[in-house]
Amino acid sequence: MPAETPDPRLRTWSPVCRAVALLLGPYAEVVLHDAATDTVLGIWNPMTARAPGDPSLLGELDELEPAADGVYGPYEKLLPDGRRLSSVSAVLTDDAGRPPAVLCVNLDRGPLEQAAALLAGFAAPTAPRPEPLFERDWTERMNDVIGGYVRAHGRPLERFGREDRLAVLRELDAAGVLAVRRAVPAVATALRVSRSTVYTLLTDLKHESET
Amino acid sequence: MPAETPDPRLRTWSPVCRAVALLLGPYAEVVLHDAATDTVLGIWNPMTARAPGDPSLLGELDELEPAADGVYGPYEKLLPDGRRLSSVSAVLTDDAGRPPAVLCVNLDRGPLEQAAALLAGFAAPTAPRPEPLFERDWTERMNDVIGGYVRAHGRPLERFGREDRLAVLRELDAAGVLAVRRAVPAVATALRVSRSTVYTLLTDLKHESET
DNA sequence: CCCGGGTCTGGACGAAACGTCCAGGCTGGA
DNA sequence: TCCAGCCTGGACGTTTCGTCCAGACCCGGG
Numbered sequence: 385m386p387a388e389t390p391d392p393r394l395r396t397w398s399p400v401c402r403a404v405a406l407l408l409g410p411y412a413e414v415v416l417h418d419a420a421t422d423t424v425l426g427i428w429n430p431m432t433a434r435a436p437g438d439p440s441l442l443g444e445l446d447e448l449e450p451a452a453d454g455v456y457g458p459y460e461k462l463l464p465d466g467r468r469l470s471s472v473s474a475v476l477t478d479d480a481g482r483p484p485a486v487l488c489v490n491l492d493r494g495p496l497e498q499a500a501a502l503l504a505g506f507a508a509p510t511a512p513r514p515e516p517l518f519e520r521d522w523t524e525r526m527n528d529v530i531g532g533y534v535r536a537h538g539r540p541l542e543r544f545g546r547e548d549r550l551a552v553l554r555e556l557d558a559a560g561v562l563a564v565r566r567a568v569p570a571v572a573t574a575l576r577v578s579r580s581t582v583y584t585l586l587t588d589l590k591h592e593s594e595t
Numbered sequence: 596m597p598a599e600t601p602d603p604r605l606r607t608w609s610p611v612c613r614a615v616a617l618l619l620g621p622y623a624e625v626v627l628h629d630a631a632t633d634t635v636l637g638i639w640n641p642m643t644a645r646a647p648g649d650p651s652l653l654g655e656l657d658e659l660e661p662a663a664d665g666v667y668g669p670y671e672k673l674l675p676d677g678r679r680l681s682s683v684s685a686v687l688t689d690d691a692g693r694p695p696a697v698l699c700v701n702l703d704r705g706p707l708e709q710a711a712a713l714l715a716g717f718a719a720p721t722a723p724r725p726e727p728l729f730e731r732d733w734t735e736r737m738n739d740v741i742g743g744y745v746r747a748h749g750r751p752l753e754r755f756g757r758e759d760r761l762a763v764l765r766e767l768d769a770a771g772v773l774a775v776r777r778a779v780p781a782v783a784t785a786l787r788v789s790r791s792t793v794y795t796l797l798t799d800l801k802h803e804s805e806t
Numbered sequence: 807c808c809c810g811g812g813t814c815t816g817g818a819c820g821a822a823a824c825g826t827c828c829a830g831g832c833t834g835g836a
Numbered sequence: 837t838c839c840a841g842c843c844t845g846g847a848c849g850t851t852t853c854g855t856c857c858a859g860a861c862c863c864g865g866g
Binding site: 579 | 844845846
């Protein structure tokens with residue numbers, strides 16, 4: 385039963401909500417909450433079963449950083465059906481001194497992530513990751529450094545020249561990777577180069593930094 | 596000057612080439628090579644200045660894995676202007692016993708990667724990387740761990756017992772400090788303990804975690 | 807007082823990793 | 837074609853690692 389006298393805040397904010405909902409298409413839900421009563425004022429593109437008047441279950445915001453200007457997120461939300469959402473919330477106040485409303489935009493990441501994965505796979509020149517089992521350690525940083533250099537210079541490993549290797553080794557050294565046990569042989573392999581070469585390059589590096 | 600009698604292989608394969616070129620749109624180049632003379636037979640959607648009759652510069656294929664069924668790649672190619680391509684090649688033979696042709700499809704990855712990056716960024720719920728940002732020197736981390744333990748337990752280094760040392764070593768190991776070259780002697784010194792002791796404690800630790 | 811279990815110590819030692827060196831091989835340019 | 841520069845694989849001496857052990861030390865119990 386829709387109220388005959390809609391909340392004035394609804395009149396104020398609903399154009400924004402409708403606009404955002406339209407702009408972001410079918411994968412975004414926009415919800416306007418009443419912060420005082422913790423109920424839903426309005427909802428556009430609903431992805432869940434909530435309707436105006438329902439409780440907001442907005443307690444979540446308390447746990448988040450106040451984030452300065454009343455904007456929270458983007459943070460991650462999970463739906464019972466497994467969908468993952470990216471959400472932002474904003475506290476809306478008007479000059480009429482009315483209790484604030486809270487605007488929430490929930491974007492379903494699923495389709496976007498699928499599309500991104502699809503495009504990435506399409507563009508991939510090779511299998512994305514051999515991934516030697518989760519190794520959250522220095523080898524990853526090594527790969528980050530090397531991969532970053534390749535991307536930054538648009539030059540694949542096979543086209544590396546002496547200067548490229550020197551640059552990468554400089555970075556790896558600065559990152560402390562070379563101080564790790566057994567790192568040098570691993571780096572050599574990663575650079576498609578012999579252990580000897582890595583040591584030679586390293587002495588060259590040391591020598592050049594002395595000047 | 597187009598030859599009056601086009602190569603019969605061109606008649607055989609050009610429909611395929613045209614179809615692929617159309618399907619993949621403006622970002623894909625299709626080239627048909629003559630493997631015997633190493634020249635270009637035909638080219639659709641050219642991204643480079645090559646034309647029929649030009650040398651193929653197909654030597655690249657020799658460096659690649661024969662890949663079983665005559666299909667090479669996908670592998671990465673670089674254009675002088677910096678564009679990155681994903682390429683596949685296939686050796687085409689017909690039953691007429693003619694010398695084989697080589698079909699190359701070069702897909703410009705740039706637009707796809709841009710799109711993927713855009714989508715991925717759109718979907719990202721939060722900054723992808725907290726990135727420890729200039730990871731401090733491992734000795735500092737060692738001192739942090741030890742100092743933190745001392746403060747947390749209000750027990751100065753001189754009062755450390757076996758359990759304290761074990762606990763600290765557990766933390767240091769988890770922090771990866773012990774994977775650094777020459778770290779163990781330093782840790783021993785910091786703990787006011789001999790190198791031997793550290794090693795025995797470490798084996799005890801390893802042994803206890805096996806149960 | 808002495809004893810014994812538990813712990814740390816310095817030193818020794820084989821094994822591994824480290825870092826250097828050299829005699830080739832490959833490649834791209836003069 | 838030769839040359840110069842770079843990379844390679846292997847060999848080799850050195851350093852570091854990790855283990856082992858005999859003895860010193862501490863401390864509570866008999």
